[in-house]
Amino acid sequence: MDPTIDDPLLAWRSEFPIVERTNYQISNSLGAMPRRARARLTEYADSWEEQGVRAWGDRWWNLQFEFAAEIEKILGVAPRTVSMHQNVAMASQAILSCFDFAAPRNRIVYSELNFPSVMYLYEQQVRHGAEIVRVPSDDGITIDTQRMVDAIDERTLLVPISHVLFRSGYVQDVRAIVAKARRVGAFVVLDVFQSIGALPLTLADQGVHAVVGGALKYLCGGPGNCFLYVHEDERRSLRPGFTGWAAHKDPFAFSTAGQDFRDDGGRFLNGTPNVPALFAGIEGVRIVAEIGPTAIRQKSLRMTKKMIERCDRHGFTLRSPRPAEQRGNHVSVDVPHGYEVCQALNARDVVCDYRPGAGIRFSPHFYTRDAEAVAAVDAVAEIIESGAHRPWIGQPKKPG
Numbered sequence: 001m002d003p004t005i006d007d008p009l010l011a012w013r014s015e016f017p018i019v020e021r022t023n024y025q026i027s028n029s030l031g032a033m034p035r036r037a038r039a040r041l042t043e044y045a046d047s048w049e050e051q052g053v054r055a056w057g058d059r060w061w062n063l064q065f066e067f068a069a070e071i072e073k074i075l076g077v078a079p080r081t082v083s084m085h086q087n088v089a090m091a092s093q094a095i096l097s098c099f100d101f102a103a104p105r106n107r108i109v110y111s112e113l114n115f116p117s118v119m120y121l122y123e124q125q126v127r128h129g130a131e132i133v134r135v136p137s138d139d140g141i142t143i144d145t146q147r148m149v150d151a152i153d154e155r156t157l158l159v160p161i162s163h164v165l166f167r168s169g170y171v172q173d174v175r176a177i178v179a180k181a182r183r184v185g186a187f188v189v190l191d192v193f194q195s196i197g198a199l200p201l202t203l204a205d206q207g208v209h210a211v212v213g214g215a216l217k218y219l220c221g222g223p224g225n226c227f228l229y230v231h232e233d234e235r236r237s238l239r240p241g242f243t244g245w246a247a248h249k250d251p252f253a254f255s256t257a258g259q260d261f262r263d264d265g266g267r268f269l270n271g272t273p274n275v276p277a278l279f280a281g282i283e284g285v286r287i288v289a290e291i292g293p294t295a296i297r298q299k300s301l302r303m304t305k306k307m308i309e310r311c312d313r314h315g316f317t318l319r320s321p322r323p324a325e326q327r328g329n330h331v332s333v334d335v336p337h338g339y340e341v342c343q344a345l346n347a348r349d350v351v352c353d354y355r356p357g358a359g360i361r362f363s364p365h366f367y368t369r370d371a372e373a374v375a376a377v378d379a380v381a382e383i384i385e386s387g388a389h390r391p392w393i394g395q396p397k398k399p400g
C-alpha cells in the first residue's frame with residue numbers, strides 16, 4: 001500500500017480471510033466472506049441438530065425480520081418496511097404481482113442496460129397485457145436521463161431501473177426519473193444490488209416507491225439474502241398475487257379463510273424463509289453498516305480513479321464512466337480476448353469476472369489496498385504482453 005495513505009478501513013482485512021490470500025476484485029459479484037459467518041453457520045447447524053423443529057420458535061423465524069431491520073438501517077427507511085427473499089427475481093415478482101396491466105396504463109419502461117433477470121421477468125408480463133418500452137443506450141455504458149424521463153408518461157405503470165448498472169457501473173439519476181414517474185402516476189422499482197453497501201443511499205427523500213436488491217455483493221452477506229422494500233404510503237393499497245402463508249397476519253393460525261395480509265412489509269413475503277442463508281449473511285451486513293457507506297464511497301472513488309488512470313496509461317478501453325458522480329463501485333475494462341485474460345487473471349489470484357459488453361470488471365472494496373487495485377489493472381497488461389492468456393499459441397496442433 002502507498003505509505004502516504006492512512007487507511008483505517010484496512011483494519012477490517014483480517015476479518016475477511018480471502019482478501020489476505022488473493023487480490024479480491026469481485027465484490028460486485030460476491031463480497032468476501034467474513035470470518036464471523038462461519039460461527040453463525042455453526043450456530044445454525046447446532047440449533048438444527050440440537051433443537052430440531054423447536055429452533056423455529058427460538059430464532060429461525062425471527063431472523064428474517066432481524067436481517068430486514070439491518071437492511072432498513074442501510075437503506076435509511078422506516079422499520080418494518082423490508083421483506084427478505086431468495087433473489088431479486090422473486091423480490092421483483094412479489095411487487096410486480098400487485099399490479100394488473102389493463103390499458104391505457106399498461107406500460108413498463110426500462111433501460112436496455114438493466115440486469116437481464118429483471119428484464120426477462122418484466123417482459124413476460126406481456127402475456128398479461130403489459131406493453132414494454134425499452135429505452136436504448138447510445139454507448140452501452142450510460143443512459144441518457146432525459147430519454148428515460150421522456151419515455152415515462154401517463155401510460156406508464158411500472159419503471160424498474162437499476163441505481164448502478166451491472167456492466168459499466170454507471171450511476172443513474174434516480175431522483176430525476178422518480179420525480180417524473182411521480183408526476184405522471186407511475187411506480188418505480190429501484191434495483192440497488194450494485195450500489196447497496198458501496199454508495200450512500202438516500203431513498204427516503206427521493207420518493208422511491210419500491211426497492212429490490214441483495215446482500216451478496218458489497219454487503220458481504222452471501223447468496224440467498226435478497227430483499228424488497230416498499231414505501232409505507234404505497235404498501236397499504238398493494239395486494240401481491242405472488243403470496244403465501246408467511247404474508248398472513250397470523251401465519252401460525254394456518255387459517256383456511258383466505259389471505260389476510262400483514263400490515264407491515266411482511267405482506268410481500270410468501271413461504272418459508274431461507275434460514276441458513278440468513279445465518280450466513282447477517283454478520284457481513286452488520287460489518288458494512290458499522291463502517292458506513294460514506295467512508296466506503298470515499299475510499300472507492302479514490303481507488304477507481306487510480307484504476308482508471310492506470311487503464312489510460314496502458315491504453316485500455318474503459319467501459320465505465322469517468323466522472324466521480326457517475327461512477328459506481330467497479331471499473332470495466334475492455335481488452336482483446338477479455339474472457340481469456342480474465343481466466344488468466346483468476347489463475348494468478350486476481351479474482352475478477354468478465355461480462356460480454358463490459359469486459360473485465362474490477363471492484364475494489366473497503367478491504368482492498370490501493371496498491372492491489374492498481375496491481376489488478378497492471379496484471380492485465382502483463383498478461384497481454386506475455387501472451388499468458390493465449391495458451392493455444394505455440395501448442396502443437398491436435399492430430400486429426
Ligand SMILES: Cc1ncc(COP(=O)(O)O)c(C=O)c1O
Nearest residue numbers: 087088089115117162166193194
Ligand atoms: C443489478 C442487478 N440486479 C439483479 C441481480 C441478480 O438477480 P437475481 O437475484 O435474480 O439473480 C444482479 C446480479 O448480479 C444485479 O447486478
